[in-house]
Amino acid sequence: MQRNLEGKSIVVTGAARGIGKAMAEGLASEGARLIIADIDEDAAAATAEGIVAAGGAAWSVQVDVTDRARVKAMIGRAVRENGRLDIIFNNAGIAQTKPFLDITEADWRRMLDVNALGVLICMQEAVKQLLSQGQGGKIINTASVAAKQCYDPLAHYGASKFAVAALTQAAARAFGANGITVNAICPGIVATDMWKTIEDGFQTAGLTTKPNEAMDAFSSMITLKRPSTPADIVGVAKFLASAGADYMTGQTVIIDGGMIMD
Ligand SMILES: NC(=O)c1ccc[n+]([C@@H]2O[C@H](COP(=O)([O-])OP(=O)(O)OC[C@H]3O[C@@H](n4cnc5c(N)ncnc54)[C@H](O)[C@@H]3O)[C@@H](O)[C@H]2O)c1
Incomplete structure (x- = not known):
């Protein structure tokens, strides 16, 4: 059976659990060699071990995406294990539910640090490596x-994700001539630990009173009539990493069961 990503050196941040873990497992099943990068060292190691046990190639790296030295080390690990870097998925993120007037400066800074600055740092360090190789990348x-x-x-979560869309467009324009494509995945409502944090935040703020009330309310807007699982995101991730997406750049691809239509 032909595998679409045979031998590709891929880093996935936030890959210890949730969407990142599902994407990493899916990419490994296509023959990619994975760096499982996460701030949670033990969970990242467990994810990598699971991929290896299933016959794939994976190594875990502890990283805080806001720490440039650790991000450099993460890229260096991919190069050490696989000889090069081909693709990076900048997926690590955090969420917090807070009514507009209650968001503090500290809340804002933490959110923008991890979700936006962390993505910028990972993009910069990955691009430097890709440019040094001179053969493009994703x-x-x-x-x-x-x-x-x-x-x-x-x-503040939305502001951080609008920032990710902006970084995606700017880098696509900056490095298109170097054969580096830059795209983003926009999941909708995905049943992960992050969604539990969001749901708890709704209840703490008194905006909902019952478990799953926020997910049910958001899910009522979904055309396909159910929230996502991480597995729903894997097909798009595999496609964007594949040669089939070579002519695609600067795009933010919605995969949300038709919750919003852009
Ligand atoms: N769950 C959803 O409904 C949903 C919807 C749209 C987008 N997303 C985005 O998808 C991505 C993955 O979310 P998820 O639902 O799988 O969440 P999750 O909380 O299950 O997983 C996030 C992972 O990122 C890691 N992480 C957090 N901060 C980090 C840091 N500073 N450095 C390195 N790793 C760090 C966590 O340890 C965790 O393993 C996030 O960027 C999130 O914003 C999620």
């Missing part, structure tokens, strides 16, 4: 439907 950022439509108790 950058795929995880944005969100919140990069298209923002809802009240997620203002």
Whole structure:
């Protein structure tokens, strides 16, 4: 059976769990050699071990995406294990639910640090490596439907994801001539630990009273009538990493069951 990503050296941040883990496992099943990068060292190691046990190639790296030295080391690990870097998925992120008037400067800075500055640093260090190799490459950022439509108790989260869309467009224009494509995935409502954090935030703020009330309310807007699982995102991730997406850049691809239509 032909595998679409045979031997490709791919870094996925935030790959210890959730969407990043599902994408990494899917990419490994296509023959890619994965760096499982996450701030949670033990969970990242467990994800990498699972991929290896399934016959794939994966190594775990502990990284805080806001720490440039650690990000450089993460890229260096990909080069050490695989001889080069081909693709990076900048997927690590955090969420917080807070009513608009309650968002503090500290909330804003933490959100923008991890979700926007972290993506910028990872993009910069990956691009430097790709430019040094001189053969192009692919950058795929995880944005969100919140990069298209923002809802009240997620203002700073949405701002960070609009920033990811902006970074995606700017870098696509900056490095297109070098054969580096830059695209973003915009998931909708995905049942992960992050969504539990969002749901708890709705209840803490008194905006909902029952478990899953926020997910049910958002899900009522979904054309396909169910929230996503991480597995729903994997097909688009594989496609964007593949040669089939070579002529695609600067795009923010919504995969949300038709919740919003752009
Ligand atoms: N769950 C959703 O509904 C949803 C929807 C749209 C977009 N997203 C985005 O998808 C991405 C993955 O989300 P998820 O739902 O899988 O969340 P998750 O919380 O399950 O996983 C996020 C991962 O990122 C890691 N991480 C957090 N901060 C980090 C840091 N500073 N450095 C390195 N790793 C760090 C966490 O340890 C965790 O393993 C995020 O960027 C998120 O914003 C999620």
